[in-house]
Amino acid sequence: METAFLLEKLILVVVIFTITLVIAMYSTLAERKIAGFMQDRHGPDRAGAFGILQPLCDGGKFFFKEEIIPAGAHKGLFIMGPVIAIITACISSAVIPWGQTLTFGDTTITLQVAEVNIGVLYIFGVIALGVYGIMLGGWASNNKFSLMGAIRAASQSISYEIGLGLSLIALLMVTGTLSIGEIVAQQSGFVNWNIWSQPLGFIIFVTCAFAECNRVPFDLPECETELVGGYHTEYSSMKLGLYMFSEYINMFVSSALMAALYFGGYNFPFMHDLGLSANWITIIGVLVFFSKIFAFIFFFMWIRWTLPRFRYDQLMRLGWKKLIPLAIANIVLTGVIILIKDTFF
Amino acid sequence: MENTPFDYVPILIQLAVAAGFGITTIIGTHLLGPKVRNANKLTSFESGVEVIGNARQPFSIKYFLVAILFVIFDIEVIFMYPWAVNFREFGWEGLVQMFVFMGLLLLGFIYILKKKALDWE
Amino acid sequence: MDNLFSLLLLPLISAIVLVFVRSDRAKWVALLLSLINLGLTVPFLLRFDPQAGVQFEQMWVWIERLNVNFHIGLDGISLPLVLLTNGLIPLIIATTDHTRFKGNFYALVLFMQLGLLLVFTALDAFSFYVGWEIALIPIYFICALWGTGDRVATNLKFFIYTFAGSILMLIGILYLYQQTPAGSFEWTAFAGLNLPETTQHWVFWAFFLAFAIKIPILPFHTWQPNTYVQAPAAGTMLLSGIMLKMGVFGLIRWLLPIAPLGVAEYGTLVMTLCVIGIVYASLIAFRQDDAKRLIAYSSIAHVGLISGGVFSLTVDGLQGAMIQMVNHGISVVGLFFVIDLIERRTGSRSLSELGGLASRTPKLAIAFLILVMGAVGLPLTNGFIGEFLLLKGLFGTAGYGLWYAVFGGLTLILGAVYMLRLYQKTMLGELPEQWFSVSDIKSTDVVILGILVVLVVVIGVLPNYLLELSEPAINNLLQQISFRTA
Amino acid sequence: MGAIITLSLLAILLLYLGLFKAKSALLPVTLAGLALAIGFEWYGWNQMAAPQYSGMVLFDHYAIAFSILCIFIAGLVLSLSKAYFKAISENVAEYYALILFSLVGALLVCAYHNFAILFIGIEVMSVALYILVGIRKKDRASNEAALKYFLMGAFSTGFLLFGITLMYGATGSFDLNELQQYVRSTPDHQISPLFFAGILLMLVGLCFKVGAAPFHFWTPDVYDGSPILITAYMSTVVKVASFAGFLRLFSMVMVPLDGFWEPLLLTIAIITLFVGNISALVQSSFKRMLAYSSIAHAGYMLFAILSIGSLSPSAILTYGLAYSLASVVAFAALILVKRQIGTDQFESFNGLAKQNRFLAFVVTVAMLSLAGIPLTAGFIGKFMMFGRVMESYHTLLLVLAAINAVIGVCYYLRVVVHLYFKSVGDQVETSAIKVPLNFQIIFAISILLTLAVGVYPEWLINLL
Amino acid sequence: MDNFITNLQGVPLQHYLIFCSTIFAIGVVGVLTRRNVIIIMMSIELMLNSVNLLLAAFSAHHGDAAGQVFVFFIMALAAAEVAVGLAIVIMVYRNTKSLDIDSLTKLRL
Known part of the structure; x- marks a missing residue:
C-alpha cells in the first residue's frame, strides 16, 4: 500500500515538475510575445511557428555556453546559489492542490503532492528560504553589483514577507485552517471565493507576491539600468538559466497560490449543477485552475509593461509604511466583521 | 485531519526531484560547455573598468536595520497564526487580547517610523 | 530614675x-x-x-x-x-x-x-x-x-x-x-x-x-x-x-x-600564656625609650595579670580582676595624661631626651609620682589591693598555682623597676637646657589629675566598697561553674 | 500584575515622550509611574495570593516584597540619572524606557510561578541590559562589556533552558506547583535522571545570572565597562531579582532533593566568596572592586538558598536591600568623584573628607554596611545569612565566611582610608565636589534607610 | 519501505534526547572554543534550537501543548536577543575592525 502510494506520488511529482518547467519555459516566450503585443511589435517569431520553439533554443544555448566562475568568487557558494534558488522555487508547489480526486476503480488519486495540514506555513517557510539562493549567489560572486543586488533583494523580500504574512492571517481568520487543500475546498462554487471576503487582503497579497518574485515594478535587485545584472551579474550558462527558471517558476507558483487562496482554485461556477461525474469535474477543475493561473501570469506580464520601476526608498516606504499598517487594519476589520456576523446574525 | 510524518514524504520526493534537476543541469553544462579561460575573463565585472578593492565591503546600516526589524516582526506574525486559525473559538475576548498585542506591536512600529529607522534618504 | x-x-x-x-x-x-x-x-x-x-x-x-x-x-x-x-x-x-x-x-x-x-x-x-x-x-x-x-x-x-x-x-x-x-x-x-x-x-x-x-x-x-x-x-x-x-x-x-568545661580544659594554657605575657611585656617595657610605648607594654603586663586572675577561677582572683580593672583604668588614664602633658610641653616622649622636669613642673611631678605608685601597687594605693587579690587568686589556682603566683609576682617587681625608671628619667636628674622654659600644668589639668590622684588614694584606702559591689555576683558565678564542671 | 502593566506602559509612554522632545518631563513621569506601580503592589499585599493567568504568576507576599524592593531601587537609580544620561548619549528617553523594561523583567522573575515566566522575565531583564551596557557607542570598554554580557547572558540562557526542558521532560509541566507535587510524591530513587540533570543545568544557568563563581568571569569586565549607573542597576536590581527567582525555585521545588544539590551549591558558595573577596582585595579601581565585591555578596546570598528555611526569604530580602542601598550610594559617589577627577581608581577618593564631609560620611556608612558592621543594614543581612547557615550546621562554611568577612573589611576600609587619611594629590585642583540636590536626596534616603534597618530591622524581617 | 515509515513514526524519545543533547553539546563547545563572535552567536543559536527541538519532542511525548508554546516563547525571545546581539557585534566591529573575541582586551580579567 505504502509503496503504491509513494509510486503514485512520484509520478505526480514528476508530472507536475514537468508541467512547471514547461510553463516556466514558455513563460519566457509569453513574456516576449506579450511585450511585443503591448509595444505593437511581433516579438520572437523565427524559431517555429510564432516562435514556438524559441524557449527550446534558449535552453539549448544555456547548456552549450561556457561557464565562468570569477577568480575572486567563493566557488562552492557560487554554485550552490542557483541550485538553492531552483530547489526552493520547485518545492513550494508541493502543497498546492491542482485538482480534486480522480477515481479509477479502487484507487483514488489526490491531485496534490503532499496533503499536509500546515500548507500555508509550509509555503511561508519555503518563500523565506528563497532569499538564500539570491544572497548566496550575490555574495559569492565577489562583485559589487552582485552584492548590492543581493542585499537589495534580501531586504526587499524580507520587508514584503511581513506584509505577505499579515495578509494571509486575515485569510486564515476567514478560513480557519492552515491546509491549502481545505481552503480551496471551502471555496466551492463562485460566491464562496475568498476574494469577495478579502479584497483588501488580496491586493496586499498580490503586491507582496510581486515583490517576492522580484517582478517589475519591484525588480530592483536586478535592475539593469543601475546594477548591470544585479545578483546574477557574474553568472553564465545554465547557472544563469537556473536563476531565470526559478524566477519564472516563482511567478507560476505565486499565480497558483493566488488562484488557490483567493480565486477558488479548481472551483468554477455551477460545478455541481452540471450533472457531470466526479472525474470529469476534476478534470475540468484542473483546466479551470490552470486557466486562472495563466490569467495571473498574464497579469504579471501586463503589469511589467504598465508600471515603471519603483525607486528603492519608495519600495521600502510602500512595504513598511503602507502595506503593513494596511494589513493590520485588514486583520482588525476582518476580525470585527466576522465576530459581529457570528454574534448577531 | 490527523497528520503523520508520512504525509511529508512526498515533499521529500519533490525535493529530491528538484535537487536532481538542478544538480544535473549544472553538471551537464560543466561537461558540455567550452572551456577557454584567461585571466581577464575571470576578473569580476565592473562595467569594463579596472576592479578596485574588494567587493565585500561594509554597506549601509539601513539594510541591517531592516533585517533586524524583519526578524522581530516576523516572529510576531508567527504568533498570530495559531490565533488566526482558531480565532472563532476565542471569540471577542481573544480578539481583544490579540488587539492588545497588535496595539503594542503597532506602538513599537510607530516608534520605529518616528525614529526614521525606515527612511532612505 | x-x-x-x-x-x-x-x-x-x-x-x-x-x-x-x-x-x-x-x-x-x-x-x-x-x-x-x-x-x-x-x-x-x-x-x-x-x-x-x-x-x-x-x-x-x-x-x-x-x-x-x-x-x-x-x-x-x-x-x-x-x-x-x-x-x-x-x-x-x-x-x-x-x-x-x-x-x-x-x-x-x-x-x-x-x-x-x-x-x-x-x-x-x-x-x-x-x-x-x-x-x-x-x-x-x-x-x-x-x-x-x-x-x-x-x-x-x-x-x-x-x-x-x-x-x-x-x-x-x-x-x-x-x-x-x-x-x-x-x-x-x-x-x-x-x-x-x-x-x-x-x-x-x-x-x-x-x-x-x-x-x-x-x-x-x-x-x-x-x-x-x-x-x-x-x-x-x-x-x-x-x-x-x-x-x-x-x-x-x-x-x-x-564554656566552663572549655575553661577547665584550656585554663592552664591560658594562664601560662598570661604569665608569659606578664614577664615578656615587662621586660620589653623596661627597654623602651618612648614613654607611651613603655606604658603600652606595662598595660599588656597588667591585663595579663588581670586575665590570669580571671582564669584562676577563685573568688580572690576574680575579685581582684574586677577591682583591678577599675584601678588600671584610672592609673593608665592618669599616666597617659601625664605623658601627654609632658609631650605638649616638651614635644618629646623620649626617655633619653627628657629629665629633671620635676624642678619646673612640681605639681605634675607630685601627681605623676602618686600615679606611678598606684600603678606599681604600693600599699595604700589602689593598685595594691588589686594586685594583692590577683596574686592570691593565682596562688590559689588548682594545679600550678604556685608557679603562676611566683611569675605573676614578678609584675610587682618588674613593674616597680620600669615605672620608677620612667619617673626617674622624666622627672628627676638633670634638666636638659632646652626644657628650661617648660611651665607647670594649668589649673584645669590640676583638677583632672587631682581627681585621678584622689581616686587612686581613696580606692587604695577603702577598697571594700567596690569589692562588696561585685562579691555576691562573683560568688554566684563561681558556684555555677563548679556546679557545672562537677 | 497592575505594577507590571503600569511599568510596561510607562516605558512605552517614555519612548513617545522622547519622540516628541518632552525631555524635561521624563524623570517626573517615570517617578510618578514607579510610585503608581508601588501603589499597585501595595494594594495587592492584602489580596488573596493565588496563581493568576493560568498559573503563570503568583503575587504572594514574597513576590510583592521583592517587587517593591526592585522598583524602589530602580527609582533611586533613575533619580540619579538626570544629568548622567544626557552626558553619555542623546537618546535619554530610551535609557529610561530600557531600564523600565528591564525592571518589568525583574518583576516577572520575582513573581513567576511557571518556568515560561521565569525565562521571559530573565530575558526581558537581560536583553534591555545588553543595550544599556553598550550604550556608549564610541567607547571600546563599553562595547566590549556589552558583547561579553550578551554572549555570556545568551550562553547561560541556553543552560537554563536546557535545564527547564529536561525538567519538563521528567514531569510534563512547567508549573512550580506541579513540579513540587512531582518531587514530593515521587520516591527519591524513582525521580527521573532527567530531573537531576535539569537541576544541574538550571543551577549552572542561574549561577551565571547571579554571577556566582566559577561562572562569574563576565561580571567584573561587564561591571567595569558599563556606564556607572547601569552597573549600579545591574548589581542591585538584577541581582536581587535573580536571587528572588533562584530562591523561589529552590524553596518551592528543590527542597526534598537537597541531598543532591546542597554539596554543589556549598562548593559554589565557597568558591564565590573566595574569588570575589580575594580579587576585590587586589583591585586598584574602585569600580572593579565593587564588581568583585558584588560577586562576594552573591556568595553570601547563596547562604540563604543553601539552607532553605522559613527565614530564607526575609534573609535575602534584607541582604538585598542592604546591599542595594549601599551599592547605589557607592556608585553615585563614584559618579560625582569621577566627574571631578576623571578616573575611577581608589585615588580619586583621596582626601574627599576634607572637601565634602557629607559625601565622605555617606560613603563611609555605605562601606560599613557592605562590610557588615552593626547598626547598618548590612550587618542585619549578614547576621541573618550567618544564622541561616548555622541553622543547617555548615560550620566549616561559616568559618570560611568569617575569613571572607575579614578580607572584605580590608578592602572596604581601604576606601575609608582613601577618604579620610590620604591627602589630595597635586594634580587635582582642590575645588570642593558639589553634590547636586537629587544626589543629596538619594544619599539621605539610602543612608537613613540603611541605618533604620540596621537599628530596627523588625518590620523588614516580619514582612516575609 | 514499510520498515522505514514505521521507524519514522515511532522514533523513541531517547533518540531525541541524545540527538538534542549532542547538538547542545556541540553548541556549548562551539561557544567555548571558537574565536569569531558570529560563530559563537551561531553556536548559541544551536543551543537554543536544540532546546526547541527537545521541547517539541517532550511536548509530543507528554501530549501537552505547553511545551510547544514554550518553543514559541523561546523563538520570540531568541529573535529579540539576536537582534540586539547583532547590533552589538556591528557596534564592536565598527570600533575595533575585528570580530575576534581575543582582540577584545580593553578590559582585563
Whole structure:
C-alpha cells in the first residue's frame, strides 16, 4: 500500500515538475510575445511557428555556453546559489492542490503532492528560504553589483514577507485552517471565493507576491539600468538559466497560490449543477485552475509593461509604511466583521 | 485531519526531484560547455573598468536595520497564526487580547517610523 | 530614675548633637553632656543591691522572628565597669585640647561610650555583639584621624584583628543560639546550656579569641603597642582605660558561664600564656625609650595579670580582676595624661631626651609620682589591693598555682623597676637646657589629675566598697561553674 | 500584575515622550509611574495570593516584597540619572524606557510561578541590559562589556533552558506547583535522571545570572565597562531579582532533593566568596572592586538558598536591600568623584573628607554596611545569612565566611582610608565636589534607610 | 519501505534526547572554543534550537501543548536577543575592525 502510494506520488511529482518547467519555459516566450503585443511589435517569431520553439533554443544555448566562475568568487557558494534558488522555487508547489480526486476503480488519486495540514506555513517557510539562493549567489560572486543586488533583494523580500504574512492571517481568520487543500475546498462554487471576503487582503497579497518574485515594478535587485545584472551579474550558462527558471517558476507558483487562496482554485461556477461525474469535474477543475493561473501570469506580464520601476526608498516606504499598517487594519476589520456576523446574525 | 510524518514524504520526493534537476543541469553544462579561460575573463565585472578593492565591503546600516526589524516582526506574525486559525473559538475576548498585542506591536512600529529607522534618504 | 536605657540614650543623643557643634566650644558641650551622664549613673549606684543579682533590667523585643531582644541590666560585675566608663569619659574629654578637636571628635568619643555601655550592660548576646562592634568603629576613626605616624596601616591591623575576633565570636553566638532549646540569644539561656565537652572546647576558642585579641593576651597583642603609640592621647586613654576591659568583662560575663568545661580544659594554657605575657611585656617595657610605648607594654603586663586572675577561677582572683580593672583604668588614664602633658610641653616622649622636669613642673611631678605608685601597687594605693587579690587568686589556682603566683609576682617587681625608671628619667636628674622654659600644668589639668590622684588614694584606702559591689555576683558565678564542671 | 502593566506602559509612554522632545518631563513621569506601580503592589499585599493567568504568576507576599524592593531601587537609580544620561548619549528617553523594561523583567522573575515566566522575565531583564551596557557607542570598554554580557547572558540562557526542558521532560509541566507535587510524591530513587540533570543545568544557568563563581568571569569586565549607573542597576536590581527567582525555585521545588544539590551549591558558595573577596582585595579601581565585591555578596546570598528555611526569604530580602542601598550610594559617589577627577581608581577618593564631609560620611556608612558592621543594614543581612547557615550546621562554611568577612573589611576600609587619611594629590585642583540636590536626596534616603534597618530591622524581617 | 515509515513514526524519545543533547553539546563547545563572535552567536543559536527541538519532542511525548508554546516563547525571545546581539557585534566591529573575541582586551580579567 505504502509503496503504491509513494509510486503514485512520484509520478505526480514528476508530472507536475514537468508541467512547471514547461510553463516556466514558455513563460519566457509569453513574456516576449506579450511585450511585443503591448509595444505593437511581433516579438520572437523565427524559431517555429510564432516562435514556438524559441524557449527550446534558449535552453539549448544555456547548456552549450561556457561557464565562468570569477577568480575572486567563493566557488562552492557560487554554485550552490542557483541550485538553492531552483530547489526552493520547485518545492513550494508541493502543497498546492491542482485538482480534486480522480477515481479509477479502487484507487483514488489526490491531485496534490503532499496533503499536509500546515500548507500555508509550509509555503511561508519555503518563500523565506528563497532569499538564500539570491544572497548566496550575490555574495559569492565577489562583485559589487552582485552584492548590492543581493542585499537589495534580501531586504526587499524580507520587508514584503511581513506584509505577505499579515495578509494571509486575515485569510486564515476567514478560513480557519492552515491546509491549502481545505481552503480551496471551502471555496466551492463562485460566491464562496475568498476574494469577495478579502479584497483588501488580496491586493496586499498580490503586491507582496510581486515583490517576492522580484517582478517589475519591484525588480530592483536586478535592475539593469543601475546594477548591470544585479545578483546574477557574474553568472553564465545554465547557472544563469537556473536563476531565470526559478524566477519564472516563482511567478507560476505565486499565480497558483493566488488562484488557490483567493480565486477558488479548481472551483468554477455551477460545478455541481452540471450533472457531470466526479472525474470529469476534476478534470475540468484542473483546466479551470490552470486557466486562472495563466490569467495571473498574464497579469504579471501586463503589469511589467504598465508600471515603471519603483525607486528603492519608495519600495521600502510602500512595504513598511503602507502595506503593513494596511494589513493590520485588514486583520482588525476582518476580525470585527466576522465576530459581529457570528454574534448577531 | 490527523497528520503523520508520512504525509511529508512526498515533499521529500519533490525535493529530491528538484535537487536532481538542478544538480544535473549544472553538471551537464560543466561537461558540455567550452572551456577557454584567461585571466581577464575571470576578473569580476565592473562595467569594463579596472576592479578596485574588494567587493565585500561594509554597506549601509539601513539594510541591517531592516533585517533586524524583519526578524522581530516576523516572529510576531508567527504568533498570530495559531490565533488566526482558531480565532472563532476565542471569540471577542481573544480578539481583544490579540488587539492588545497588535496595539503594542503597532506602538513599537510607530516608534520605529518616528525614529526614521525606515527612511532612505 | 532607674531607666537604664537613658544611660545609653544620652551618649547617642550627645553624639548626634556634637556632630553639629563646629566651634571650639565642642569640648565643653561634650564635657557637660558626659557629666550629666555620670550624674545619671549615681542613682543606680546608690540603689544597687549587691545581693539581688541582675537589677534595673529592661527588655524590648528587637527582632521577633529571630528571638533577638534588646535586654540590658546591671549586676555586680557590670556596675563597676559602667561606673568606670561613665567616670572616665568626662575625664578623658577634659584632658583633650579644645583647640585641636572639633565636635566630630567628641561625637565619636560619646558614640563609643554608647557601645561600651551596651557591652557592659547587655544581657542578650545580640545586643552584646552590637555593642562590641560599634565600640570599635569610633575608636578606629579617633586613632586613624587624629593619630600620628603610620597610623593607617597600624589601625587597619588593629581593626582587622579585632574584627576577625569578633566575627569568630559571632559564629559562636549563632552556634549557641542554635543550641538553646527555644532559639534564644539571652545570656541566661546561654549560661543555662549544658553543652557536651568537645562542643564547649570549640565554643571556648570562638569566644576566647575575640576577647583575647581585645585584652590583649600574649600572642594576640601585636596590634597593641603601635596602636597605642600612634593614637592621640585621648584615644590611647579610651583604648587602654576602658576598651580593653571589654575583653576581660567578656571573659567573666560570657566565657566562664558558657564554656566552663572549655575553661577547665584550656585554663592552664591560658594562664601560662598570661604569665608569659606578664614577664615578656615587662621586660620589653623596661627597654623602651618612648614613654607611651613603655606604658603600652606595662598595660599588656597588667591585663595579663588581670586575665590570669580571671582564669584562676577563685573568688580572690576574680575579685581582684574586677577591682583591678577599675584601678588600671584610672592609673593608665592618669599616666597617659601625664605623658601627654609632658609631650605638649616638651614635644618629646623620649626617655633619653627628657629629665629633671620635676624642678619646673612640681605639681605634675607630685601627681605623676602618686600615679606611678598606684600603678606599681604600693600599699595604700589602689593598685595594691588589686594586685594583692590577683596574686592570691593565682596562688590559689588548682594545679600550678604556685608557679603562676611566683611569675605573676614578678609584675610587682618588674613593674616597680620600669615605672620608677620612667619617673626617674622624666622627672628627676638633670634638666636638659632646652626644657628650661617648660611651665607647670594649668589649673584645669590640676583638677583632672587631682581627681585621678584622689581616686587612686581613696580606692587604695577603702577598697571594700567596690569589692562588696561585685562579691555576691562573683560568688554566684563561681558556684555555677563548679556546679557545672562537677 | 497592575505594577507590571503600569511599568510596561510607562516605558512605552517614555519612548513617545522622547519622540516628541518632552525631555524635561521624563524623570517626573517615570517617578510618578514607579510610585503608581508601588501603589499597585501595595494594594495587592492584602489580596488573596493565588496563581493568576493560568498559573503563570503568583503575587504572594514574597513576590510583592521583592517587587517593591526592585522598583524602589530602580527609582533611586533613575533619580540619579538626570544629568548622567544626557552626558553619555542623546537618546535619554530610551535609557529610561530600557531600564523600565528591564525592571518589568525583574518583576516577572520575582513573581513567576511557571518556568515560561521565569525565562521571559530573565530575558526581558537581560536583553534591555545588553543595550544599556553598550550604550556608549564610541567607547571600546563599553562595547566590549556589552558583547561579553550578551554572549555570556545568551550562553547561560541556553543552560537554563536546557535545564527547564529536561525538567519538563521528567514531569510534563512547567508549573512550580506541579513540579513540587512531582518531587514530593515521587520516591527519591524513582525521580527521573532527567530531573537531576535539569537541576544541574538550571543551577549552572542561574549561577551565571547571579554571577556566582566559577561562572562569574563576565561580571567584573561587564561591571567595569558599563556606564556607572547601569552597573549600579545591574548589581542591585538584577541581582536581587535573580536571587528572588533562584530562591523561589529552590524553596518551592528543590527542597526534598537537597541531598543532591546542597554539596554543589556549598562548593559554589565557597568558591564565590573566595574569588570575589580575594580579587576585590587586589583591585586598584574602585569600580572593579565593587564588581568583585558584588560577586562576594552573591556568595553570601547563596547562604540563604543553601539552607532553605522559613527565614530564607526575609534573609535575602534584607541582604538585598542592604546591599542595594549601599551599592547605589557607592556608585553615585563614584559618579560625582569621577566627574571631578576623571578616573575611577581608589585615588580619586583621596582626601574627599576634607572637601565634602557629607559625601565622605555617606560613603563611609555605605562601606560599613557592605562590610557588615552593626547598626547598618548590612550587618542585619549578614547576621541573618550567618544564622541561616548555622541553622543547617555548615560550620566549616561559616568559618570560611568569617575569613571572607575579614578580607572584605580590608578592602572596604581601604576606601575609608582613601577618604579620610590620604591627602589630595597635586594634580587635582582642590575645588570642593558639589553634590547636586537629587544626589543629596538619594544619599539621605539610602543612608537613613540603611541605618533604620540596621537599628530596627523588625518590620523588614516580619514582612516575609 | 514499510520498515522505514514505521521507524519514522515511532522514533523513541531517547533518540531525541541524545540527538538534542549532542547538538547542545556541540553548541556549548562551539561557544567555548571558537574565536569569531558570529560563530559563537551561531553556536548559541544551536543551543537554543536544540532546546526547541527537545521541547517539541517532550511536548509530543507528554501530549501537552505547553511545551510547544514554550518553543514559541523561546523563538520570540531568541529573535529579540539576536537582534540586539547583532547590533552589538556591528557596534564592536565598527570600533575595533575585528570580530575576534581575543582582540577584545580593553578590559582585563
